[in-house]
Amino acid sequence: MGRPPCCDKIGVKKGPWTPEEDIILVSYIQHHGPGNWRAVPSNTGLLRCSKSCRLRWTNYLRPGIKRGNFTEHEEKMIIHLQALLGNRWAAIASYLPQRTDNDIKNYWNTHLRKKLKKLQGNDENSTTSSSSQSNFSKGQWERRLQTDIHMAKKALCDALSLDKFDHSPSNPISPIPAQQPVQGPGTYASSAENISRLLQNWMKNSPKSSQLSRSDSENTQCSFNNNPSIGSGSSSSEGTISATTPKGFDSLFSESGNDFTPENTVIFQVESKLNFNAENGFLFSKPSLEESQVPLTLLEKWLFDDAINAPAQDELMGIGMGLGESANFF
DNA sequence: AATGCTCTCAACCGCCATGGC
DNA sequence: GGCCATGGCGGTTGAGAGCAT
Numbered sequence: 148m149g150r151p152p153c154c155d156k157i158g159v160k161k162g163p164w165t166p167e168e169d170i171i172l173v174s175y176i177q178h179h180g181p182g183n184w185r186a187v188p189s190n191t192g193l194l195r196c197s198k199s200c201r202l203r204w205t206n207y208l209r210p211g212i213k214r215g216n217f218t219e220h221e222e223k224m225i226i227h228l229q230a231l232l233g234n235r236w237a238a239i240a241s242y243l244p245q246r247t248d249n250d251i252k253n254y255w256n257t258h259l260r261k262k263l264k265k266l267q268g269n270d271e272n273s274t275t276s277s278s279s280q281s282n283f284s285k286g287q288w289e290r291r292l293q294t295d296i297h298m299a300k301k302a303l304c305d306a307l308s309l310d311k312f313d314h315s316p317s318n319p320i321s322p323i324p325a326q327q328p329v330q331g332p333g334t335y336a337s338s339a340e341n342i343s344r345l346l347q348n349w350m351k352n353s354p355k356s357s358q359l360s361r362s363d364s365e366n367t368q369c370s371f372n373n374n375p376s377i378g379s380g381s382s383s384s385e386g387t388i389s390a391t392t393p394k395g396f397d398s399l400f401s402e403s404g405n406d407f408t409p410e411n412t413v414i415f416q417v418e419s420k421l422n423f424n425a426e427n428g429f430l431f432s433k434p435s436l437e438e439s440q441v442p443l444t445l446l447e448k449w450l451f452d453d454a455i456n457a458p459a460q461d462e463l464m465g466i467g468m469g470l471g472e473s474a475n476f477f
Numbered sequence: 478a479a480t481g482c483t484c485t486c487a488a489c490c491g492c493c494a495t496g497g498c
Numbered sequence: 499g500g501c502c503a504t505g506g507c508g509g510t511t512g513a514g515a516g517c518a519t
Contacts, residue, residue, distance in 0.1 A: 163487070163513080185504065201505075202488070237507055252508070253486050482518075489511075498502085 160194040164203055168193055172200055173208050181209075206249045213245035217254055225251055226259060 175191045184197035228239040236248035
């Protein structure tokens with residue numbers, strides 16, 4: 148017998164999501180939080196399979212997702228990380244806040260791979276199918292580990308400079324080192340604007356606009372009302388910062404979503420290596436890579452000691468293989 | 478204006494990992 | 499330890515938009 152489908156295909160809708168479906172999904176998650184995807188279709192009445200709901204949320208509806216053109220910095224990051232990690236898009240995405248693995252994968256396949264190919268063609272380097280990949284097999288796990296260690300060091304170094312961190316509510320996601328702030332709706336999915344409009348009325352009647360403080364096993368949360376709760380992500384490196392906003396649910400998609408009051412809640416998805424904790428400052432969280440096998444506390448201590456002795460620097464672009472490739476690329 | 482081609486990216490599919498029983 | 503349900507990930511597809519002819 149073959150493996151049963153993830154959901155029975157009868158009566159399951161496929162294809163593009165409508166704004167109405169998006170609203171239903173978002174409002175459900177607003178109340179229940181992401182997770183238990185199996186229950187989502189039955190609880191919401193959506194004629195979608197659980198996987199589809201999860202994908203729609205993680206790749207499109209989730210707040211904090213940056214859309215639109217990739218910056219040069221992001222391009223470099225992707226190229227370099229791809230050289231180091233291969234096509235492990237989820238791992239790469241964990242280093243690029245606000246970008247989904249799907250986005251990165253698409254961008255790689257449609258833009259960067261082409262660019263690199265072209266570049267390699269100019270170099271008349273006959274090692275097609277990306278020389279980085281052919282080299283990649285050698286010492287693969289060492290490089291991965293090295294990458295993670297360097298990233299972890301960098302994150303820790305950033306964490307050490309606590310005074311640099313802006314705790315003001317107007318900067319809720321500043322733990323993301325040297326990254327752009329969470330984008331407003333301008334860069335949010337265009338359909339979100341439709342949703343936002345549709346939600347205007349919905350919000351007015353919304354009962355006590357959805358508190359999102361939840362014990363979500365998937366995400367690490369910290370609230371900005373001095374009630375931080377740090378959870379341990381079971382499988383994701385993403386952290387979720389839930390903060391309050393006067394704009395209510397609408398602020399998920401509004402420009403001024405960074406204002407906070409205790410009345411309403413907005414979630415910012417922060418794919419950061421750091422979790423802010425009002426009590427401890429920062430908690431270091433391991434990268435989402437499965438290769439982080441060392442118990443975190445030991446690694447933490449080691450990294451911490453090392454970070455103190457080593458000057459903080461932007462090591463990411465200068466480590467591992469493929470650096471020259473990346474550098475020459477631009 | 479019509480047609481065909483190319484490109485983009487949201488969504489799907491299938492496999493694997495994990496956790497609970 | 500085996501089975502099952504569920505979530506996560508990477509590869510792939512296909513609809514639609516944009517562009518060229």
